[in-house]
Every structure is written in C-alpha cells, then in structure tokens.
Amino acid sequence: MAEFKYRQLFSYYQQLISNGELLPGDKLPSVRVLSKRHDVSISTATKVLSELEKVALIHAKPKSGYFVNGESKFKAHSYGCDVIYKRDLHALPLAQSVQYSFNDESILPLSCTGPSTVLDNETLLNKLHRKVLTQRPYRLKQDNFEAGLPKLRSTLAQHLSCNDFSYDSENILITHGRSDALSLAITSLGLLQKRVAIEAPCSFFINANMAQLQIDTVAIPMQANYADEIALLDKVYQAEPFSAYVFNPNFNDPTGRLLHDQDKKALVAWAQARDVVLIEYDRGELYFSGVRPKSIMHFLTPQDKTPAISIGDFSDTISFSFSLGYMVCHQCIELCLFTKHITVEKPDMASQMMLNEMISSLEYRKLLTRLRKAMWQQYTETLFILQPLEGYVDIPTISGGPCLWLKLPHSKSSEALFKRLIKHNVAIAPGKMFLTNAEFDNYFRVTFALPWQPRMVQGLNILVQETLRFLES
Template sequence: MTNKPVQINAKFKYQKLVDEIVVAIESGLLTGKLPSVRKASKDRSVSISTISQAYAELERLGWIFSESKRGYFIHQTRNENSKPQYGHDITSISNGRSLAESVQYSLNDPNVFPLSSTAPSSVLDNEKVLNRLSKKTSNNRVFQKNLEEPIAGLPEYRQALSRYWLSQSLLLTQDQIIATHGRNEGLLTALLAMNKSGKAVAVESPTSFYFQAVISQLNFDVIEIPQQHNYQDELMLLELAYSTHKFDCLVVNPSFNDPTGRLLSKGDKLDLLHWASRNQVTIIEYDRSELYFSCDKPSSLVNLAINHSIDNLRLISIGDFFDTLSPTLKLGYMVCLNCFQECLLTRQTTLEPVNLHMQHIITECLESGQYSKLLRNLRHQLRINYIKANTIFSELLELGTYISQPNGGPCLWFQLPKGVSSHGLWEMAINAQLSIAPGTVFSFSNNFEDFFRVTFALPWDDSMESALIKLTKLTKDFVK
C-alpha cells in the first residue's frame, strides 16, 4: 500500500485536540488522569471517535499512557520536564574560538550514522524531479555574454519567488529580493552590510550552529540572549542587553528554532518587530516557516512587518532550498526591507554571482507548481518521521529526560537529568558509530552541557530505525 501525501495544514479535529491537550499539559493545567473518552466527548461536544484518535496520538507521542480498566494518565516526567531552563544571564563573548570541529568531521565519516545532521529535505529523494527540471531548462543560454551582470539574481527567479509568496498573501517586489548561494552566504552578506561598525551581534541562545559558523568567520563579538518561556521576559533581557552593549544587529530563528524547535507566536513576533523598530536594530531572520508539519503555517517576520506596516524597520529574511528541496542545492534568497541597496552593494563587492542554471531550475519549479507539491510531500514525511522517532525515544521519559515536541523543523532537543553531561554520551555514541550534536555546540560560551540534538529528518529505513533504537539504549545505559 502506498502512502499518499496529505495536506497537513488542513488540520483534522483530533489533531487540533491533541495540540490543545499538549498546551494544557505543558502549562500545568492538566495533570494526573485524563477524562474518560465518553466524558471528554460530552464535555468537548465532539465524537467518541475524535477523542479516541486524539488519545491514541498523544500516547504515540509519549504525552500520556493507558492502564487497562483505569484509563489514560499523563506522564509525570513529561509534565515535570516540559520546560527546560536556559538561564537569565546575558553573556558577552569575544569571538575567535574553534567551534565543535569533531561534530562537523563526524558528518563526513561514512562509518558514522549522522544523527547530528539537520537537512530537512533529506527525508525525500527529489533527484528525479530536479534532474527533469534541469534538462527542461538546459536550453537557456547560461553562458551568454551579459554586460549587465544580474548581481541581485535573474529577474525571472526573483519574479517567481514574488509570485509564489503572493499566493500566500505576502506582497513583495523583485526589488526586495537578492539571490544567494544559500543560507550561509545570505547571513554573511547581511552581517557585512548591516554591521559595518563592527559592533557586537546579538543572538538568541541556544542558537543555530550555522549562525555560529558564519559569525565566527567575521570575528564579531557576540551577545547571547537566553531563550525564555515567557517571551516578554526575553524582550526584557534583550532591552537590558541593548542598553549595555548598543548592538546594531539581532540574529533570530523565530519559526522552529534550531536546536530547541521553539515557534514564537504571532503576538511575540510582532512585539519583537516593534522593539527593533523603536531601537533601530536590524533583525536578521532565518526563516524556516515552510517546515511546519502539525500546525498551521506560521507567519515569517517579513510577512508580519509588511502586512502590519511597521515603519522604520530594517529586516533581512534568509531562506534557501537546502532546507526544502535537496541538501545538494546551493541556492537561496534574501528578502531585504529598507536595506536592499546596502545588501546589493555588499554582495557585488565581496561575493560571486549565483549560478544561472540553478536559478532557471528553481524558477521552473516554482512556476510549474512543482515546488508546492514537493513541500506537501516534505511536510507529510517529516510528520511521519517525527511520530516514529518520538515513539522510540519515549522510553527516555521515565529517566527524567526532557524531549522537545516541535510542530515543525527537522530535529528533537533533549535535556538529560540534572548533573548528566551530553559530552560523555557523545563519546559513547561515536564509539557506537552514531553522531549526535552536544548542547555546547549551540552556545558561544559552552552552555547547555546537559542538552543534545538529534535529527529525525533522514530517509526512514531499517538503518535509521536501528540507529534511533541504539541511541535510546545508549542514553538509558549512560543515564543509569
């Protein structure tokens, strides 16, 4: 029987119920025993079948467990460990240290299973589709002499992106879009263009290893703002850091943060945008909003800034097709609000033009509707992989281990019991030919030693399942 892709954003009733119950558990409103299926059906005015599906899903995800003739109960460890703390101390770091080279090297070792990787598009093999698009566009004269080099990218490519976003109620012109070789180059361009003074750069913490790799190349000092569960508390820390350090740029990953999986609410995102506008701080967003799989599509910062007409805001939103189509694609884009010329000049003077044939391929992919179809397939498979991985890892909850519950993105974020370091687990995993990402690689100041990150976004086969089962056993043995 073949699995058919489904439209994830058209959420079923039971999925909405699952989300509501998870929020209630996380907030501490639900503890102990859940209402019976019949009582919940009556209280919520939904069918018994809907409640049964929701409870079954929650059990698969590890939030609840059932006991014969007694009913359904919430995992106590899930409730107690549902909100890891990242501290309240703002850290200023003079950059220049080496970053977790061993984690990177492990990704290139064919004998090590790469659970530390984070390429969402790896779950599907789109090679045939991309090869077909490549052949279809190969008659374009990519080597034609062109005295007016399209530094911002091919007009057709930028127009295709504009039309794609217009279908999602985001009005952008091609004069706000710059083609890049991918997210790394996008961030590099943004930082060079917006931080000419060489001031420190602020980042949320934990922060993406990709952010660290790029910022370290520039040798900028860094201000780490620890993530808070109440985003108003985080904004207060941001204000405190700004009053002390007066940074020009803030780099954020507000939708499915790497590594925590955090998704900021629309209200929190708007508060952040207004704060940046008031303080004239440029926001650089790594936009992963396309990677949702069990919620409605979240708004990107650029979407909110335009649709809410936030004035005096300089904002750069970075995206690429490495995340959504194939890890082999070196093509992305920058959306530049109120800073297009600065970014374009920086790109022109410091970086090479983007491959024209690659732009033709993605233009055809966007215009033909193929991209939307491939995204639906991607979200469907990410959700399947997430559920399977979560089921395997649920055994760790009994040990007091926290496991994130993201609604999108490619990875899970773990916190080991107090006093247990992920460095030792990393050594055990490498000896067993598995690679994980220890928590300290997500901090410039080596914080989060008791955390680690694992991907579920790899092709699901026997080797993937075996690797997750092996890691679960290693973690249990290590914690005990």
C-alpha cells in the first residue's frame, strides 16, 4: 500500500509540473506538510521528494525547501523554422520498411506504439461480448443511430467530463477509430481542397491520412517556447493562409510533449481570431497518474464560432482489434453528422454496446488504472535499461504516452541506426519517418508499451549495445 501511495503521489506532482500548474521556482510543500496533506507517512513523503529530485523536476535549497526546476529533464526542442510542404511529407521507402516491421514476427517492433498490448484484455472482451449478445445487437431496427448508440454517447460524455467542464453527448459522434474520425473531420469541414497545417513532428497516421486524401499540407515545426510556435503559425498563415491545424497536444506522438493549459488556451484564442479550424488528436487517457490532461474542448465557449474537433479512440487502451473511436464537435455537429450519414458505414452495434457496458460498469476505469500502472512500471524499467546511453543520447522524462523520442548527436542519422538494428531483429522509428526534414534525422522513437516479456528486455539491451557501437563508429 505504501508503494502504491508513493507512486500515486509522485505521479501527481510530476503531472502538476508537466501541466504547468507548478511553475519553475514554485516551492513544494515540506515533508511534514506533504505527509499531512496527503495522509502518507513521513518516509513516503521524503521518498516522493527525493525521486522528483532524481529526475530533475525539483531541487533542494538548504534550509529553504524544494523548488520546481527552471528546466526539467524533459527537454523542449525546436525543430527549425522552415515549414515543410506536401511534397516532403513522407519518405515512402523508409516508412514502408518500418510499417512492414510491425507485422514481421521475427522483429521486435520498438518502432510501434501499442499501449493496449501491455495488458491482455481478451477474457474481458469475450465476457462483454457474450453479455451484449443477450441484448440482441443484430436485430432489425428502424432507428440506425447514425451518431452512435445514444447510451454510449451519454456514457462517454460522463467519462470525459471533469469537475470544471461537462461534455454534451449531443456533440459526440461514434466512429470506427481515429483514421475514420480524421477523414470524416476533413471531409465534413470542406478541407479536401484547402490547405491544412499540421504539427511537426506528428503521428505517422496523420501524415499517412493526409497523403492518402491528397491534402495540400504545410507542417509547422515545434518550438521549445510555445509562444514562438504560435508566432510561427501566424507567420505562415499570413504568408499562405490555411484553413485548419491538426495537432496532438497530449503526449504527442512521437515526441511525448504535453502542452500546458495556458498553451492550449493561447492556441484556441489564436485559431478563433484567425478563423482556423482546430483538429485535435487527444491521447489524454495515457497519462501515468494524477489528473487527466485537458482537451482543447475545455477552453472553447459558445461564443467561439470557428469549428473545432477532438478525436480519440480505444485501440490505445482496449485492443488493436477493438475498432471504435469518437469525435467531439464544436460548432460543426450537424455538418459532421450529415457527412457521416452519407459517406461512412456505422460502427457495429455489438461493439458499441460492449464499450457502453465497459464504461458504465467501471470496468474501463479499472482497466485504465491497470494499464497506467503497467505503463509507468515499464517506462521506469526502460529508463533503467537505457542508462548506459546517458551522456551520449538525450533521453526525456515524460508523464504519459507510450513512447520515448531519443536524440542522437547531430552528425548521426537514425535511419542508419534503423538499418543497423534491423539486422538484429529490432526495429525503431527513425525521425525522418514522421517528416523528411533534416532537423528530425538524428531523432528516433522507441516504445516501452509492448508486452513486457524477456524478448522485450533483450531487444532494449540490443538497442543500447548497438547504439553505443554506432556512436563509436
């Protein structure tokens, strides 16, 4: 129990710092205050502060206490100021190689992010499927529930709501998953023939979908200071206006970046002022512990007239084979519902009933608790294995998400490292897979969110050994 409380409290303060609720220079409660406030022992409170100091989130001042560091071990990076246009969005030969590695059983796909594989949920899903069959999900119905099963939309709205914000189920649509939702958002808002900006780097599925839809895209490189990023967004917008911005604010894939609330507010204000649609891919469910990061939906008001959409799905948390997702729509629900009605097949009723049962019975909440705990443990184990790389490779600390975005020395190419590792049946995701920009060539993504088996440990050790040899070559 003490170990659980320690992890819970450590993650809580880690989240406060990551979200910007505790700012650089802020003082943390003393050991005694921490102990009393959270009803933990003095030793547990001491351990929490000690561990926060170890990961460079806080520092101690003699006779003064503990203070939040000005720069955490999670290093914010800028990726240049040169925007990237459609012709440069992906390097197909490399992307195909990495994609094929996902499905080759002889290769350990550290390149893949599969957090739902951390747990084996087959028994739970089989149990739920048998239960919903008694509700006759395949019987002939007059109402096809184009927006999704009403009970599920209501249940999902309650699940996503928090103390200071409530979701309206009428603004939620159930989809087949994230790709389905992104395509639906692009089509519904008339963006097929428009220019769309995307955050860079961003999830490969976003790049792939944009390429498939032949969208005229412009990629906006991330900046260490988010105010600089918005300034760059505005500079690009004024030079060559775009109609929408697609981004991943919570545990960005691949960098793991989590935007602070004030950054999200600033982005919403900018988008409304410029009449730019925001399309958010929200992976907020994947926080390790503490408080779920907020969606941009929390910062929009009825007075904000420019549409915005938040996309989420359950392949990250339940199973790759469980193809359900959702869209939360702001000022565009009728457009999205109409487009969904004429262009997209409805998700099957049995899966919707299963998800509704899972969330309403609190099974989903229990599953998330197990998943977050397991991901946190695997993340800490991975950091331990990667320790020999410290000083040679930048390794960030993160507060959620399924992957790490590692930085090699600037003269080294992660594509060359990929080719080296694949000979040892280990795959990474090179930075150029996400955008063919020289600024990404020395970065690569690895996951810690796969089944934690001896093969996983062996593969991570091979990664360390071969990376050290690669750096020496």
